Amino acid sequence: MYSRFCLVLILTALPNVTRAAEAHTAVSPRNALEERLLADAADGDLDELTLIEAALIAAGIADEKEVASYVARYQTLLVDLDGQCAALPAEARVRTAFRVLHQRILTGAYDAHCSSLRTTLDDGRFNCVSATILFHAMCVHVGLQPQTVSTPDHVFSQLDLAGIGDIQTTCANWLDSPRAVERTGHSPADDVVSRRLLTPVQLLGKVYYNTGVELLQSGDFAAAVAALQVSVRLDKDDCVARDNLLAGWNNWSLAEEDAGRLPRAAELVERGLRWEPSYAPLLANDLHIHQRWALQLCDDGRYEQALQLLQRCHARRPEARLFDLGRVAVVALWSESLFRLGQFEEAFRVFDDAQRMLAGSAGWDECEEALICRSVASLMRKGSRAQALQLCTRGIERLPESARLLRQHRDLTQ
Numbered sequence: 111m112y113s114r115f116c117l118v119l120i121l122t123a124l125p126n127v128t129r130a131a132e133a134h135t136a137v138s139p140r141n142a143l144e145e146r147l148l149a150d151a152a153d154g155d156l157d158e159l160t161l162i163e164a165a166l167i168a169a170g171i172a173d174e175k176e177v178a179s180y181v182a183r184y185q186t187l188l189v190d191l192d193g194q195c196a197a198l199p200a201e202a203r204v205r206t207a208f209r210v211l212h213q214r215i216l217t218g219a220y221d222a223h224c225s226s227l228r229t230t231l232d233d234g235r236f237n238c239v240s241a242t243i244l245f246h247a248m249c250v251h252v253g254l255q256p257q258t259v260s261t262p263d264h265v266f267s268q269l270d271l272a273g274i275g276d277i278q279t280t281c282a283n284w285l286d287s288p289r290a291v292e293r294t295g296h297s298p299a300d301d302v303v304s305r306r307l308l309t310p311v312q313l314l315g316k317v318y319y320n321t322g323v324e325l326l327q328s329g330d331f332a333a334a335v336a337a338l339q340v341s342v343r344l345d346k347d348d349c350v351a352r353d354n355l356l357a358g359w360n361n362w363s364l365a366e367e368d369a370g371r372l373p374r375a376a377e378l379v380e381r382g383l384r385w386e387p388s389y390a391p392l393l394a395n396d397l398h399i400h401q402r403w404a405l406q407l408c409d410d411g412r413y414e415q416a417l418q419l420l421q422r423c424h425a426r427r428p429e430a431r432l433f434d435l436g437r438v439a440v441v442a443l444w445s446e447s448l449f450r451l452g453q454f455e456e457a458f459r460v461f462d463d464a465q466r467m468l469a470g471s472a473g474w475d476e477c478e479e480a481l482i483c484r485s486v487a488s489l490m491r492k493g494s495r496a497q498a499l500q501l502c503t504r505g506i507e508r509l510p511e512s513a514r515l516l517r518q519h520r521d522l523t524q
Contacts, residue, residue: 137339141172144340151311151344161247161310162227165240168317169226180231187214188251195252201271205285207248212282215244220280225320238265239316241279246310258308262350265308265316306347315344319351326354331362342385356382356389363395372403380426396423397432404436413444413460421467431472437464438473442481449485454501458508479505483514490522498522 139145147167150158159167162184166177191210195203218234225239236244242258242265249256249269257268259276267277278284308316318341325334338355345351359382366375376399382392400423407416417440424433441464448457461478468474482505489498499522505515 137343143167143172143174143177148343154309154311156310161243164314165227165243165317168314169228171228180228183231191248191252200254201273203252203254204249204269204271204274207252208245208277208285211245211248216241223324225317236280238280239320242267243313245279258313260306260308261304265313312345315341315348315351318344319348323354326358331358331365334358335362356386356392360391360395363399367399372399372406375399376403397430401432401436404440408440408443413440416440434471435473437468438471438477441468442477445481446485449501452497454504479509479512479514483518486518495522
């Protein structure tokens with residue numbers, strides 16, 4: 111039966127995005143063995159580890175002795191395979207390896223979530239990733255040259271031999287009956303356009319991808335993002351894995367925002383944007399979270415921190431109008447609060463300090479005049495004419511060409 115290796119989990123729907131130019135964003139290995147795997151796979155090939163060893167490490171085994179124990183268990187099967195394949199032609203070796211795979215290893219039920227080679231060797235459960243890894247390794251062991259084929263929701267094997275071709279590794283009777291669409295529910299020929307050959311390293315990326323998708327579904331964003339980062343590192347051409355990674359960053363940040371942890375939410379957005387600077391949901395979330403954070407700081411009277419926050423955002427995204435105008439808005443709120451308290455000179459100091467930062471910013475040129483006039487009008491409404499006149503006079507000293515301030519001054523002195 112045809113089997114899917116994943117449930118594609120794009121948590122925010124959008125078209126495919128352009129891959130980031132910097133593909134080697136740092137990945138933190140879970141343990142020393144995974145660090146060794148990533149180092150070995152860095153050039154796109156496995157030179158020190160075998161595919162079986164690497165797959166066991168990808169399954170989460172962190173102890174070298176435990177890996178060796180599983181490898182020894184696997185190798186006992188190869189003794190039988192060697193004996194059965196001696197002197198056989200290539201096609202017969204393929205069929206023998208496939209039969210041994212299903213009779214000796216894939217003895218449990220098909221499980222769409224079972225990409226772990228450890229689980230497969232323990233109880234026989236499998237999916238197309240674990241089955242294809244094992245079949246690939248067994249074919250290589252008997253002198254064959256298998257290839258792994260990926261479609262958007264599946265992997266399977268292929269051998270360039272007469273009478274063989276594509277092999278659905280999860281289907282025990284695949285080589286013994288016609289490969290009809292009616293039997294499998296799927297024809298690999300339907301995926302010719304989307305077929306992609308995978309190296310063994312890229313096939314390992316599917317183990318991490320499936321793990322990451324399951325963790326996203328369970329809401330364990332930190333572990334999901336970690337797994338998907340490794341998946342993308344191992345297969346930089348896997349657009350589905352990259353999209354899920356970016357969706358993971360985005361949804362993790364939203365979860366942190368919902369919990370009120372705005373600094374953490376903002377950090378996660380920025381980390382995601384380092385992987386893909388053009389990912390639209392992250393760009394939108396970047397604006398939303400930083401705006402909310404800046405407003406919270408202003409509500410707490412921490413205007414300077416809010417201004418510094420938006421200035422940092424503007425420095426990395428100068429094209430974002432919200433970050434540009436947001437800085438002006440924070441200065442306005444800050445100075446207006448000082449005007450209300452009668453701290454006129456402190457408010458003017460805020461303007462003077464901001465001038466160096468905001469010169470050329472949209473709306474800045476009229477900001478000071480508008481705020482002074484509004485504050486003067488507010489003081490007049492409250493009956494504080496003396497303070498209103500003091501502020502208006504000080505404003506004219508700073509902005510002698512302001513017709514609005516001159517008009518207010520006439521009203522106050524008549």
